[in-house]
Amino acid sequence: MIPKDTVPNIIVVGGGPAGLMAAETLAAGGAQVDVFDAMPSVGRKFLLAGKGGLNLTHAEELPDFLRRYGQRQNEISRWIYEMNPLNLRQWARNLGVDTFVGTSGRVFPADMKAAPLLRAWLHRLRAKGVRFHMRHRWTGWQDNALRFSAPNGEVLHTADAVVLALGGASWPQLGSNGAWVDLLAKKGVDIAPLEPSNCGFDVTWSDHFKAHFAGEPLSPVAISYTNESGMPARRLGQFVITEHGIEGSLIYSLSSLFREQIKAHGSTQIHLDLLPDLPLHRAVQHCEHPRGSRSVAGHLQSRLNLRGVKTALLRELCTPETQQNPVLLANAIKALPVTLLSPRPVAEAISTAGGVRLEAMNKELMLKDIPGVFCAGEMLDWEAPTGGYLLTASFASGKVAGKAALNWVARKK
Numbered sequence: 416m417i418p419k420d421t422v423p424n425i426i427v428v429g430g431g432p433a434g435l436m437a438a439e440t441l442a443a444g445g446a447q448v449d450v451f452d453a454m455p456s457v458g459r460k461f462l463l464a465g466k467g468g469l470n471l472t473h474a475e476e477l478p479d480f481l482r483r484y485g486q487r488q489n490e491i492s493r494w495i496y497e498m499n500p501l502n503l504r505q506w507a508r509n510l511g512v513d514t515f516v517g518t519s520g521r522v523f524p525a526d527m528k529a530a531p532l533l534r535a536w537l538h539r540l541r542a543k544g545v546r547f548h549m550r551h552r553w554t555g556w557q558d559n560a561l562r563f564s565a566p567n568g569e570v571l572h573t574a575d576a577v578v579l580a581l582g583g584a585s586w587p588q589l590g591s592n593g594a595w596v597d598l599l600a601k602k603g604v605d606i607a608p609l610e611p612s613n614c615g616f617d618v619t620w621s622d623h624f625k626a627h628f629a630g631e632p633l634s635p636v637a638i639s640y641t642n643e644s645g646m647p648a649r650r651l652g653q654f655v656i657t658e659h660g661i662e663g664s665l666i667y668s669l670s671s672l673f674r675e676q677i678k679a680h681g682s683t684q685i686h687l688d689l690l691p692d693l694p695l696h697r698a699v700q701h702c703e704h705p706r707g708s709r710s711v712a713g714h715l716q717s718r719l720n721l722r723g724v725k726t727a728l729l730r731e732l733c734t735p736e737t738q739q740n741p742v743l744l745a746n747a748i749k750a751l752p753v754t755l756l757s758p759r760p761v762a763e764a765i766s767t768a769g770g771v772r773l774e775a776m777n778k779e780l781m782l783k784d785i786p787g788v789f790c791a792g793e794m795l796d797w798e799a800p801t802g803g804y805l806l807t808a809s810f811a812s813g814k815v816a817g818k819a820a821l822n823w824v825a826r827k828k
């Protein structure tokens with residue numbers, strides 16, 4: 416513990432999972448912690464994540480877990496060393512929230528919700544003396560002070576150290592809008608452009624198809640695509656047709672690859688297998704079966720149980736010649752080409768790629784250009800698929816930044 420007369424004051428800007436974990440670490444180390452957030456309450460994206468079932472972390476073996484962070488796995492493994500998936504589950508248990516491992520290995524709170532966890536956490540943080548300042552949007556620096564736009568006008572605050580945990584730019588209505596990029600860039604901080612991650616993609620649908628099938632799920636379905644090494648690959652899952660194109664878990668899991676392919680080539684093509692359990696030769700046999708007076712759609716429904724949005728996709732994307740030719744039609748059912756034109760905007764994405772480059776910070780997450788300022792969470796330049804990896808790395812980096820800020824202040828005094 417730090418002696419009372421030398422208690423450092425440390426500001427955390429951003430009350431999401433990363434900022435709150437930094438605040439908890441700082442308070443446990445004896446600092447006076449002030450958390451500032453632009454919104455009327457903290458943890459709004461965390462609460463939203465709990466709406467569909469809060470996927471806190473993942474129970475797979477640690478080497479597999481770390482591989483999910485792709486090119487950044489080496490750096491992120493240092494954070495996860497501070498707070499690994501088991502530590503995170505224990506942390507939740509200490510807050511009175513048990514967790515369980517779902518069939519896919521994903522870890523959820525027993526009641527699937529974020530609100531009880533957040534409530535208990537905020538209660539504990541307040542009990543430890545953490546002070547919260549809501550509706551304070553950080554707008555930059557004035558000399559050495561942080562400048563905030565607050566309900567009664569502009570206010571300035573100074574601190575011995577600062578942790579920025581400002582999130583990415585997805586779902587800006589929940590507080591994280593990426594406006595911090597300009598503020599840090601002005602100070603010379605190297606920032607990779609913010610981009611959508613775990614996002615949907617634009618596909619040109621006809622007005623008729625949009626009007627009738629937006630919102631329809633495709634399940635099961637397989638996607639064939641070209642992987643990072645230029646090799647053919649295939650993945651099974653489900654996704655949803657939207658007004659603009661496609662989105663959903665299968666698409667999200669491949670979204671960073673598709674985004675990069677579009678960046679390199681202007682668009683990318685995938686192939687849908689609408690009947691992933693049926694071999695091609697069986698599909699050909701069924702399509703070649705005499706259909707008498709039945710329509711193509713009626714024939715596909717009775718022979719292959721293919722109906723609804725799947726039949727509509729064939730009509731939407733195949734030429735009339737293909738639809739009338741049994742062999743071509745069977746091939747289209749097994750490998751229907753779909754062109755992805757662009758990722759949906761980052762504001763709609765589950766998460767954000769890009770951000771403060773890890774090279775712009777030292778290993779303790781302090782900005783090289785702004786000593787005493789640490790960064791954590793989704794505002795850093797890393798990405799991961801859904802599955803609890805986003806929250807785990809956000810929490811863990813918050814802990815690293817909090818610890819490092821304490822050490823830095825202690826060294827300075």
Ligand SMILES: Cc1cc2nc3c(=O)[nH]c(=O)nc-3n(C[C@H](O)[C@H](O)[C@H](O)COP(=O)(O)OP(=O)(O)OC[C@H]3O[C@@H](n4cnc5c(N)ncnc54)[C@H](O)[C@@H]3O)c2cc1C
Pocket residue numbers: 428429430431432433434451452453454457458459460461463464465468469470471472551552553554580581582583585586589590591592593594595764765766791792793794801802803804805806807809
């Ligand atoms: C629909 C949805 C579902 C998700 N589900 C999951 C899931 O199940 N599992 C999972 O691992 N991940 C999930 N995620 C992702 C996860 O919620 C984020 O990765 C995580 O919240 C990032 O934490 P963070 O603290 O870095 O940023 P955030 O949670 O975005 O918090 C940043 C905070 O900073 C504040 N802020 C921003 N700018 C300023 C400013 N200038 N001044 C003051 N305050 C500011 C914001 O108001 C916000 O409170 C989901 C995301 C979405 C959108």
